[in-house]
Amino acid sequence: MRxxxxxxxxxxxxxxxxxxxxxxxxxxxxxxDLVAEPSWATLRDKxxxxxxxxxxxxxxxxLASHLGLSGPPARLIAPAALARNGNAVTVSLxxxxxMAPASDALPDVARALARLAETRFAAGRPLCLATVxxxxxxxxQLGRLLALGGGRLDLVRLVVVPPPRTxxxxxxxxxxxxxxxxxxxxVAVAAGVGRIAALGVDIAPACPxxxxxxxxxxxxxxxxxxxxxxxAARWCGTPEHWPDLARLLGGxxxxxxxxxxxxxxxxxxxxxxxxxxVRAAPDYLVLGEDALSLEPGTATWMLEEMAAARxxxxxxxxxxxxxxxxxxxxxxxxx
Amino acid sequence: MPDLASPxxxxxxxxxxxxxxxxxxxxxxxxxxxGLRTVEGARVVVIPDTVxxxxxxxxxxPDVVVIHLESPSRDLLEQMFGVSxxxxxxxxxxxxRSDVPMMQAAVDAGISAYVVDGLKAERIKPxxxxxxxxxxxxxxxxxxxxxxRSELADRKLIDRAKGILMTARGLSEDEAYRQxxxxxxxxxxxxxxxxxxxxxAADLLG
Numbered sequence: 001m002r003x004x005x006x007x008x009x010x011x012x013x014x015x016x017x018x019x020x021x022x023x024x025x026x027x028x029x030x031x032x033d034l035v036a037e038p039s040w041a042t043l044r045d046k047x048x049x050x051x052x053x054x055x056x057x058x059x060x061x062x063l064a065s066h067l068g069l070s071g072p073p074a075r076l077i078a079p080a081a082l083a084r085n086g087n088a089v090t091v092s093l094x095x096x097x098x099m100a101p102a103s104d105a106l107p108d109v110a111r112a113l114a115r116l117a118e119t120r121f122a123a124g125r126p127l128c129l130a131t132v133x134x135x136x137x138x139x140x141q142l143g144r145l146l147a148l149g150g151g152r153l154d155l156v157r158l159v160v161v162p163p164p165r166t167x168x169x170x171x172x173x174x175x176x177x178x179x180x181x182x183x184x185x186x187v188a189v190a191a192g193v194g195r196i197a198a199l200g201v202d203i204a205p206a207c208p209x210x211x212x213x214x215x216x217x218x219x220x221x222x223x224x225x226x227x228x229x230x231x232a233a234r235w236c237g238t239p240e241h242w243p244d245l246a247r248l249l250g251g252x253x254x255x256x257x258x259x260x261x262x263x264x265x266x267x268x269x270x271x272x273x274x275x276x277x278v279r280a281a282p283d284y285l286v287l288g289e290d291a292l293s294l295e296p297g298t299a300t301w302m303l304e305e306m307a308a309a310r311x312x313x314x315x316x317x318x319x320x321x322x323x324x325x326x327x328x329x330x331x332x333x334x335x
Numbered sequence: 336m337p338d339l340a341s342p343x344x345x346x347x348x349x350x351x352x353x354x355x356x357x358x359x360x361x362x363x364x365x366x367x368x369x370g371l372r373t374v375e376g377a378r379v380v381v382i383p384d385t386v387x388x389x390x391x392x393x394x395x396x397p398d399v400v401v402i403h404l405e406s407p408s409r410d411l412l413e414q415m416f417g418v419s420x421x422x423x424x425x426x427x428x429x430x431x432r433s434d435v436p437m438m439q440a441a442v443d444a445g446i447s448a449y450v451v452d453g454l455k456a457e458r459i460k461p462x463x464x465x466x467x468x469x470x471x472x473x474x475x476x477x478x479x480x481x482x483x484r485s486e487l488a489d490r491k492l493i494d495r496a497k498g499i500l501m502t503a504r505g506l507s508e509d510e511a512y513r514q515x516x517x518x519x520x521x522x523x524x525x526x527x528x529x530x531x532x533x534x535x536a537a538d539l540l541g
Contacts, residue, residue, distance in 0.1 A: 038407035072438045133410045160414035162407035168386045
């Protein structure tokens with residue numbers, strides 16, 4: 001069996017990349033070609049139009065595609081998550097200074113951010129915050145962070161910046177902050193332009209991140225792929241393999257980023273400010289076999305967040321169509 | 336007496352239309368721009384695919400954005416135009432989402448388009464058609480150019496190998512070529528591979 005799997009180069013594509021590069025797919029008798037794409041929209045379109053068999057995709061975007069809310073009509077299934085958490089909100093050093101939160105704790109940071117968002121909105125210069133795609137946990141986490149501090153997403157200018165351009169955008173003052181996945185927050189801190197203000201895992205601990213999304217007609221042929229994915233995820237979740245994994249991901253073929261920054265993300269040993277402040281967060285980004293499981297309530301969470309972001313009008317009506325999308329049973333069936 | 340309450344007339348097909356072209360390849364963008372200039376009433380603006388794309392697009396406020404699939408900025412457009420039908424100015428991609436063959440042709444050619452709502456299908460279809468034609472033609476040209484380049488490089492390599500054989504073994508040009516061809520046929524390899532081996536060996540042996 002020969003498959004084309006798409007991905008966006010990010011730390012949480014580890015299991016998909018290792019599936020191929022670690023020989024796990026070959027051991028199942030499969031030939032898998034990895035296709036790196038520069039945007040989530042292109043992954044979604046190629047998957048919907050049958051140019052890819054599967055993809056590492058933002059869970060909300062995959063669901064939106066399946067529901068007909070985004071891109072060409074598609075019938076998709078998601079048998080597994082690919083990682084847990086891994087996002088963070090990074091702000092410019094100027095914004096962090098202006099926020100001056102009472103502490104680094106989430107409620108203080110959220111209050112300081114929401115207060116500043118309100119001041120800037122009132123002054124006619126709304127804060128500009130970036131996400132990675134409208135249909136993403138990143139968008140919803142920004143909304144939740146502001147809500148936690150008593151603010152609203154409507155009071156900021158929400159834009160999308162491709163993660164590899166976040167550092168330059170922050171440096172040039174085109175944006176005030178962003179929510180992206182690993183390793184791009186660490187890259188901004190290492191470049192001396194950003195301060196990690198909040199971790200996704202603190203804002204929404206169980207939120208679905210990327211999922212392995214397959215064309216629905218792959219269902220009957222998914223078992224060998226899912227067995228290989230389990231083996232690859234186990235390998236990725238083993239701390240002794242992290243230095244090798246960081247080198248693999250950091251290589252030019254994939255992320256083209258300093259492997260040490262990737263490794264610190266895997267270990268949850270994050271430098272949060274250019275002054276060297278470090279924060280230990282072992283669950284910042286979780287890889288491994290357990291991270292493949294899709295928690296019950298995942299679909300509901302996404303539908304409710306879509307509705308809160310005014311991307312979906314009627315949650316109850318969408319529930320039926322969403323029911324067949326998450327297929328943890330397919331993963332559970334192959335051991 | 337004119338009825339003051341009547342709605343403003345529908346926009347005529349000749350009305351101005353601003354098309355933005357975003358492409359990481361400047362050469363390809365130029366080819367597309369030239370093609371789109373033939374669309375009646377269209378103003379075509381090429382916007383560099385750089386970090387300040389968003390500000391430039393906001394300032395231009397185009398009716399249509401044609402963007403290459405290789406651009407990381409597609410996600411930015413999805414936010415900017417609003418993918419949801421609930422927002423004020425929703426966007427239709429490829430005019431009609433049920434027009435799957437057209438989407439397929441566009442994606443095969445490497446393009447995507449974002450269109451503000453209210454633009455009529457008959458105004459958008461020619462734009463997409465031109466973009467598909469131009470991108471396919473560009474890809475073909477590029478392929479031909481690559482082939483021509485590699486053919487030229489092959490010929491140069493074979494000439495060098497021929498020269499080496501002629502000097503080392505005192506052969507005529509024809510005889511040197513015949514020997515390389517025979518070796519290639521016997522080993523089921525391309526003559527350029529044999530030539531490369533000769534050149535490499537000669538380089539190593541000084």
